[in-house]
Amino acid sequence: MSQSSAPSRHLSAERVLLVLFLAVVGTMCAVSPYFRIAQNLLETMRYLVEPGIVALAMTLVIITGGIDLSVGAIVGLSAVLLGMAWKSWGLPVGAAVGVAIGAGALCGLINGVMVVAFRIPPLIVTLATMAVFRGLATGLCHGTPVSGFPESLRPLGQGYYAIGGGLRLPAQTLILVGLAVAAWVFLSRTRHGRCIYAIGLNETAARYAALPVDRVKIAVYTLSGCLAGLASSVLVSRVATAKPDAGLGFELDVITACVAGGVSITGGRGTIPGAMLGLGIVGCLRRGLELTPSVTSPDVAVIIGLALVLAVFAHQVLAPMLANRVARGRRMRPVREEAP
Amino acid sequence: MAWRRSLASGCRSAILCRAVPDGEPHALTTAPGLPTAGGSAAADGGHAPPALDAHHISKRFPGVQALTDVSLVIEPGTVHALVGENGAGKSTLVKIIAGLQSPDSGTIEVHGTRMTRFSPIAARDLGVALVAQEPEHFADLTALENLFVGRWPREAGLISWPAMERQARAMLEQMGAEIDLSARMGDLALAHRQVIQIARALLQNAKVLILDEPTAALGQEETRALFDMVRRLSGQGVAIVYISHRLEEIFEIAQQVTVLRDGRHVVTCATTQVSRDDLVRHMVGTEVAEEYSHTPADEGPGPDVPPVLALEGVTSPAGFADVSLDVRPGEVLGLAGLAGSGRNELAHALGGALPIASGRVVVNGETRRLKGPDGARRLGLVLAPGDRPGRALVLPMTVRENITLSLLRELRRGPLTNVRAESALADEYIGKLDIRTPSAEQATYALSGGNQQKTSLARRLAMRPKVLILEEPTQGVDVGARAEIHTLLRGLAADGLAIILVSSDLNEVLALSHRVAVMHRGHVAGVLPRREATKETVLDLAFGKGVEASARAQARPARRSGRGRELGLAVFLALLVGFLALRSDQFLTPQNIADMARNSAYLLVGALGMTMVILTSGIDISFGSMLAVCAIISGVLATRGVPLPLVIMGTLAAGALCGAVNATGVAFMRLPPIIMTLATLTIYRGLVIRATGGSWITGLPADYLWLGQGYVAGIPVPAVVAAIATAGVAFVLRWTPFGRSLYALGNNPSAAEHQGVSRRGTEWRVYVLAGAMVGLSALTFAPCFTSIQTNTGLGFEMIVITAVVVGGTNIMGGRGTVLGTVLGVMLLAAIGNGLDLLGSTEMDYWESAFQGALVLLAVMTDYIQSRRRRQGAGIE
Known part of the structure; x- marks a missing residue:
């Protein structure tokens, strides 16, 4: 249901997520001696930005009832193109970032067109293009990473804003916040946002309602690719290297964040604030575990995988069960009064 | 027990004869042995139930x-x-x-x-x-x-x-x-x-x-x-x-x-x-009979009023041909005909939802083209489809959202939706049409059929149509709401709206229409003015009296479900083999063929497992990680000196266990297969790296390596294993209820369940079996090398899916053969081997791009083929 349609229930869902988020942060602070350092908490934001940017578009994609598994591969391809544009083609760094974002958008456009024009399930399209884009990334640079970027690329991924008290906010956080607000307004307050929900809830009815279903679907996949290109640029700036395996497994983080944030994998339901809370939960979990000495990185992978299963299970199976129980007691009553 | 049952039913019949009010029979049926029941049976006279x-x-x-x-x-x-x-x-x-x-x-x-x-x-x-x-x-x-x-x-x-x-x-x-x-x-x-x-x-x-x-x-x-x-x-x-x-x-x-x-x-x-x-x-019923006897109060607009919409020889592959009709402002034109006569298809085509192949559509004197529902709407043609939950409404949305769904373009303030204007519009129409709902924020599915229909009409009226096309406006609507909707429609016509009314309820058509067009087998059999339109005259035309033209061949010619895909693949493979044999002397040497068979055996075994999963319209992308788990476990067991048969069994069990985890998620937790296996893909790989610490397994014993590098009667062992697996899977798919259930489920899951196929059970078994197949695949893969790495099988799922899809298995499930999968694997093997022989190392870098492109190509071919079959499909 669209965010505006049943505010009370959504607020409560997001309230649950907020409590969960605070619980995760609290636990991580208790478990990990490094995580709880204030500057490290802020530093965690840096790691949330890249999946966060892509999660915004992924939320839209999933609400239309689709999925985009190729975002990680697009990150890799965009990274390689950014490196090549700067190093081989001699473009300035700014233009190279433009190339990366543009290439991402093109990849997304290809996904969207395949989904719409050939009626191929998004799952298959993006699974295949995941291989295509990753293959292109490896093929274009023959597996060789590019590094030695100039100083001018640094602000995107390594910059800071001092926020007082000696604490510094990672610069890219502002990109995420700005985009998140824009996506929130877009989804909840524009006709195309409403159209996205309508497509996910009943695509046929949306078509009969004369909504621009095909255009919107192509647009959300294009946006997904475009933001993956942007995330790729931030990533390259942060690690100062452009390599073809950048963003490997990235799609898992992004989808997990969305699903944990209550975006229904079957479409039609979900909000941007929810997805961002999901991102916070998953991100803090990951970062906190990584900063805990006794936990190794394969453990983190296992835990994130489990989190995804549990999140989907909770939202797809448990929540509807609870909602049904509530509905039986409450929601049907006005209808009975109204029956002839 | 049989006598008890007959006693119970005897009393039931007896009670029915006496028309005892509700409530009492329940008491009796729950206690069939009681004396009263026996008495009733006697009264029944001992008839068979x-x-x-x-x-x-x-x-x-x-x-x-x-x-x-x-x-x-x-x-x-x-x-x-x-x-x-x-x-x-x-x-x-x-x-x-x-x-x-x-x-x-x-x-x-x-x-x-x-x-x-x-x-x-x-x-x-x-x-x-x-x-x-x-x-x-x-x-x-x-x-x-x-x-x-x-x-x-x-x-x-x-x-x-x-x-x-x-x-x-x-x-x-x-x-x-x-x-x-x-x-x-x-x-x-x-x-x-x-x-x-x-x-x-x-x-x-x-x-x-x-x-x-x-x-x-x-x-x-x-x-x-x-x-x-x-x-x-x-x-x-x-x-x-x-x-x-x-x-x-x-x-x-x-x-x-x-x-x-x-x-x-x-x-x-x-x-x-x-x-x-x-x-x-x-x-x-009597009261409604009066309602129905009510004919339009007026004659409708005269012939001097120019039509707002005129059709001239309009034909559609969706199921009607050569339709010429017109409708004037203020007129209700009824469209009657039997189900399948093309009346509904015509309505949908006018709403832009089905294609029009030829003929002229004239709106207000100008010939126009209808481009989709939005194009039709721009011309003032608006369709209110009859299928409320499927097409007319988005039921989980609120009444407000449903009313304004097509109007948000008009309700903008800057780039954003003007929330206040939106609510005002919704409230206006809720009042106008008397939609009985607790509030505009009520989810639409909780409304009664009549109020849902009014909500659907509200949206269409708010679009300010010139011609309103109504399909089954009172189906599933109670008597009171039906009368209200009829009154509403008469009022709209009196105000100058042109209405095209399609209804399977002939009384409704007669009660509302100024003229009735009757369709028969895709053609207009006749147009009756109000005075001549009676049930008899309409039905005569609808049954085709006096019309001999059989426009549409009702029965499609039965086509053979040929083996086109396999044949095409085989031809392509033969051409490729011929080409490679010409370019390279080594390609057809026994040694190279044996190597090819050895190197692609694991792929074939995995692809067979994937074929079964995809047949049920599932997917498993954790294959690569499962391959790693199984390879590592087989290596560990072998190096610890476990006898070979136990190594084999342990590996298969490990695969089955991994598969069982996937199976539990998919079949019992009802998680989408892609999500479940995306998660386990990470989990299994994480477990492998954690267990090995990233180090390789070396020092594999000779008997273990024989599995990969040995020969049986001159044939590489992996090839023998793959051949046996192929025969086994082909056998299962053809001769066992389990195998046929996979096809049935993939074709039509709800029908399969209705026929007694257990969806959960079948799904569970197929994922477990696929896991075991991956275990077998690991046994034909890992022993080919002297060491086992933790990154074994990265991207394995992609190659396997490529082979299966290229082999003609429908990614949506229900269609696919073992032969196709075998050909798909052979094709990939020949291409890979050929590129190696031609000395192209460059290709290594592009391999995954190539596989992905092949998958896209295969599914696009499927789509183009299926589109030929579904001619005349509309916006759905």
Whole structure:
């Protein structure tokens, strides 16, 4: 249901997520001696930005009832193109970032067109293009990473804003916040946002309602690719290297964040604030575990995988069960009064 | 126990005769052995129990009381007609009898046995079978197999195809039908699909056969054949419930008739003791009969008023041809005709939802093209489709959102939606149409049918149409709301709106229309002005009196489900082999062929597992990680000196265990397969790295390495294993109920479940089996090398999916063969090997891009092929 349609229930869902988020942060602070350092908490934001940017578009994609598994591969391809544009083609760094974002958008456009024009399930399209884009990334640079970027690329991924008290906010956080607000307004307050929900809830009815279903679907996949290109640029700036395996497994983080944030994998339901809370939960979990000495990185992978299963299970199976129980007691009553 | 049951039913019949009010029978049936029951049985006179005894059935849906205390008794060997208007409760009643829905109260007995569980399988076991209007079928399976899905005849546990053929032929002969049993079900004509469905019911020993509007889409010849069959069956003692809107048919075929109205039982009597007019009166009820006798108050606009919309020779592949009609402002043009006559398709085409191939559409004197619903809407043509939950409304959205859904472009303030204007508009129409809802923020699905319909109309009216095209505006709407909607439509016409009204309710068409256009087999058979339009004149035209043109070939020619894909692949493979043999001397050497077989064996074994998963319309992308788990476990076991047979068993068990985790998520937690296996992909890989610490396993013993590098009779061991696995999977898919269930589930999961295929069980087993196949795959892969790495199998799932999809297995499930998969693997192997031989190291970098592109190409080919089949498809 669209965010505006049943505010009370959504607020409560997001309230649950907020409590969960605070619980995760609290636990991580208790478990990990490094995580709880204030500057490290802020530093965690840096790691949330890249999946966060892509999660915004992924939320839209999933609400239309689709999925985009190729975002990680697009990150890799965009990274390689950014490196090549700067190093081989001699473009300035700014233009190279433009190339990366543009290439991402093109990849997304290809996904969207395949989904719409050939009626191929998004799952298959993006699974295949995941291989295509990753293959292109490896093929274009023959597996060789590019590094030695100039100083001018640094602000995107390594910059800071001092926020007082000696604490510094990672610069890219502002990109995420700005985009998140824009996506929130877009989804909840524009006709195309409403159209996205309508497509996910009943695509046929949306078509009969004369909504621009095909255009919107192509647009959300294009946006997904475009933001993956942007995330790729931030990533390259942060690690100062452009390599073809950048963003490997990235799609898992992004989808997990969305699903944990209550975006229904079957479409039609979900909000941007929810997805961002999901991102916070998953991100803090990951970062906190990584900063805990006794936990190794394969453990983190296992835990994130489990989190995804549990999140989907909770939202797809448990929540509807609870909602049904509530509905039986409450929601049907006005209808009975109204029956002839 | 049998005597108890007959006692219980005896008392039931007795009570029904005395028409004891509701409540009492329940007390009796729960205590069948009580003296009162015995007394009732005696009063019954020892008659055999009726074939069907539905007793005081009530059923409520959100917003609608569908059935109230309805009883129905049918004797063996009779045809009992069930009539009533749309929304009278016929469908709900037969769905309950067939176990598709459970009643809120009431009981059902079949030949004296009470139905305790309401499921299609329970009903089937009692001998009840429902033949729905659009039969539930498995399009990609043969007509023969459609007869037996869920209960394949078996010999020694294996499916006996000869027995199947024998029983089917005997049954069709008994029914007097002739159908090509080897044809693909989806290629059969609808009439033949219905016959297959009836035959299936009879093969399951149906004693009560429910036919729901079986003649709706049949021609006269086919109808006659069906009636012959029905008479023959009732002669054999089958009780038949016959639902039809065509009263003529009922007098021809049925002995008894029951009328339902607004979910209540009105009357049951012999067809010889009732007239057609009586039936209509019972169906309509007196008060509404008056409503219906109301004809349009005026003559409608005269011929001097220029039409707002005129069609000239409009033709569509969707099912109508050469339609010329016009409609004037202020006029209601009724579109009548039987189901399948093309009237609904015409309405949808005018709303932009179905394509128009030729002819002219003239709007306000200008020839225009309709480009989709939005294009039609720009011209002022707006369609309110009849299928409310599927097409007209987005039910989970609120009433406000549904009303304004098509109007948000007009409700903008800057780039954003003007929330206040939106609410105002919604409230305005809620008031105007008197939509009874607690608030505009109510989810639409909780409204009654009538108020849902008003919400749908509200949106369409808010779009300010010039021509409003209405499909079934009062279907499933209660009497009161129907009258309100009729009044509303008359008012709209009086205000100058042009309305095209499509309804299967002829009374409605006659009551509202100024002119009635009657369609027959895709053509306009005639246009009757109001004064000449009566039921008789309309029906004469609808049945095709005086019209001989048969525009549309009803029966599609039965096409062979050929092996086009396999043949094409084989030819392509042969060409590729020829090309490579010419370019490289080494390609066809025995050594190279053996190497190729060895190197692609693991791929084939994995692809066979994936084929089975994809057949059920699932997917498993954790294959690569599972391969790593199995390879590592086999290596660890081997290096610890475990004997080879135990290594093999341990590896297979590890694969099956990984598969079982996936299976549990998919089958029992009902998680989407892609999500579940995306998660386990990470989890399994994480576990592998954690367990090995990233180090390789070396020092593998010789007997283990033999698995990968040895020969049996000159053939590499992995190739032998793969060949055995191929034969095994082919055998399972063809000869076991499990294998056939995969196809049935992939084709039509709900129909498969209705036929007794366990969805959970089958899904669970297929993922476990796929895991075990990955284990086997690991045993043909890991021993080919001297060490086992933790990144074993990265990207394995992608190659496997490529092979399967290229081999012609439909990614949506239900269609695919082992031969296709084998060819797909051979093709990939030949390409890979060829590139190596031609000395292209460059290709290594591009390999994954190439595979992905191949998958896209394969699914695009599938789409283009399927589109040819679905000519005339619209926006859906």
